[in-house]
Amino acid sequence: MKTSGGSDAMKRRAGESAAERVTDGDVVGLGTGSTAAHAIRRLGDRVDAGLDIRGVPTSFASRELAGEEEIPCLDLPEAVGPKGPGIDVAIDGADQVATGTGEGADAGGEADGDDPVPGGALIKGGGAAHAREKLVDAAADHFLVVADPSKESPRLDRSVPVEVLPAGRTAVAAAVREAGGEPTLRCAERKDGPVVTDNGNLVADCAFGEIADPAALSATLSSTPGVVEHGLFVGFADEVHVGTESGVRVDEL
Template structure:
């Protein structure tokens, strides 16, 4: 059952908590989404106060925000992240995640998995005992039909993500499409992740399994930190 107590204050507390982690000289993976944005803003305040870090953005959105708040940027060709700070659409009790609500999960997984320490920021509405949120699957445009059929064979129901305020589908920063795939409650996220990864045409899926080191959940009372 999802928890209550979400909202911008809870997101802000989680983001600010994680933004206290980086030290001078660190490279920081900068996640995508509303809660990660709070972390980026808080990190920008620390940079303004003298912290020496560089950021690796995971999307156009996080790149623009980092520039706005004055965080110097680098990329994976130059450096690997010491810590990555990112949000999630759902966080299971065992630390498994569903990500991809912002259609940036391919680059998010690349940056987050490369980090020495991966920290998730969330509010209580994102917590669940088991994952059940639809899993975003980024795919090559020509692969829509065969990938959708493979998802159905794996027990899911795929739906092409439609763009808002324009006709047609969402197109990722990589030029691909996204299927949101409902599997109901996911008993074995690791097995489903392996299945989806083997489907030709799939660029990346939104199941993040065995990657998280810490989860910072903001609430009205403060921040709860869970380590894995």
């Protein structure tokens, strides 16, 4: 369930802004989606101009684009294994970014008043790559989110993508309903049947309405047997690069 949003120019400004944060010698997490693709293309231009980096793709699509741009790539185990160099920075998009109000919540996302949503909480998974994205984004020293203004909201209220083991589909659906959500199996476009992730699993888009406490819901979903990973990213982002009509706004978190 990919999301539509702002203009391609806005997405390009955001992606290229984050790509300029990358420095010589960095290992870079390469996100998935249209805005992250602009970052990968800009990194390709910089590599062509002499920048020495290695990428860690989060999906088949990002690996293919990195290959087209001649960006050398590592697999995640190579990057974060015992002898790996680690990941210096990850650049990835989001389906929704909570702007919050700066009041009523601490940095860890604990409810502390009228506004329990910290700025920078995300919903990801429109491209069904959120399991690998979360692995890469969590391993990075710095995670830069790239977005356009249509992705911003005071509170998260989009459906949360949940990657599910096929055998656990029914049990997970029941657990989501018990948690106050309504799951819908994501169907593929231009083919019969459900979406199958790069990991061979299914995706349920789970509608919870306005999410008052993303951290609590994240913990609930993470502890549900049969859930491989979910699209709530709480406490991951370090910067949000928002492309606008005239430039880029960078919010540090």
